[in-house]
Amino acid sequence: MPRADGNKDRGKEEDVRHATSLIAEIARIVRLEKGLTQEDLGGLIQYTGSAVSAVETGAQPPSDQMLERLEEGVGDGRGIFEVARKYVLMEKYPVRFRNFSKMEASAHMISSYATLIVDGLFQTEEYARALIKGGYPPVPEAKAEELVEARLARKKLFDRDPTAMIELIIEEGVLTRPFGDWDVMRGQLLSLVKDGQRDNVTVQVLPRDRGLKGSYAGDRGPMKLVETEDHDHVVYLEIEDEGILVSNRAKVSRLFQRYAKIRAQALSPDESLCLIERLAGERK
Structure with a gap:
């Protein structure tokens, strides 16, 4: 069974690599159609010619920003590079997360319960980088930066049209567990407050001492509904x-019910944001 799962994962990785190769070939064809050298195209989209060459030869996958600029510069309104962005980003996610990433990006509602770290959708760049680089086994520098870029790209869900409703319930202990240093953590806390003030976002904190009240529904670990x-x-x-x-x-019904109980045991959204601000040192 493990062997079959491994082959399945490798198949998914190969599919995504093939997609990236196709995108690189399309970029080359479009460039040649327009009579541009790699240096010309680089200047047009504010990249070097060597960066364009690295993409076309497959030495380096295009960044999300490069695909945006390709769409603006040579896309001619066809949306080719815009559509390509989601497939290139998928390559940068861990295999286990790729199928879910597509579902998340188009979801009507996301409800998360986080128990160990801030949910990835809410992470700041500095917090995400400290978390990814500090993990085990360690990942190469270039791969770590790819993972950071992919994680930050998920934040587009906050401003997507049509609007997605987003909920986060976070254990209080997560808010005092720093990664990187305390400045990174403070920035993360303030970012949570800012996100929690959006009309389509709700942030709640499950108090550290909730178990003292005789009922605690959050003991089974994190989940994302x-x-x-x-x-x-x-x-x-x-x-x-x-x-x-x-x-x-x-099973889904049982997990939704458990989440509803966790939400009922959490602080209200207003109380939660006040607590986060106090922990960030912004409120007495």
């Missing part, structure tokens, strides 16, 4: 580098 673009309901669970997508209706 999703209402998909087709109005189906699924749950994504992740532990020790394994991602599990739960779609069985009975």
Whole structure:
């Protein structure tokens, strides 16, 4: 069974690499159609000719920003490079997260319960970088930066049209567990407050001492609940580098009920943002 799973993951990685190669070939064809050298195209999109060459030869996948500029500079309104962005970003995610990443980007509603770290959708660049670089096993510098870029790209969900409703319930202990240094953590806390003030976002804190009240629903670990673009309901669970997508209706219903209980035991949104501000030193 492990061997079959490994082959399946490798197949997914190869599919994504093939997609990236296709995108690189399309970029080369478009450039030649327009009679541009690699230096010409680089100047047009504010990159060096060597950066364009690295993409066309497959030595370096295009960044999200480069694809945006290709769409603006030579896309001619066809949307080719805009569509390509989601496939290139998928290559930068861990295999376990790739299928869910597409679901997340188009979801009507995301409800997350975080117990160890700030949910990736809410992470600042500095917090994400400290977390990724400090993990084990360590990842090469270039790969770490790819992961940071991919994680930050998920934030487009906050401003997507049509609007997605986003909820986060976070254990109080996460708010006092720093990564990088305390300045990084303070920036992360203030970012949570800012995100929690959006009309389509709710942030709540589950108090550290909730268990003293005799009822504590959050002891089974983190989860992410999703209402998909087709109005189906699924749950994504992740532990020790394994991602599990739960779609069985009975299991999903039980997890949604547990989440509802956790939400009922958490502080109100206003109380939660006040607590986060106090922990950031912004409120007495």
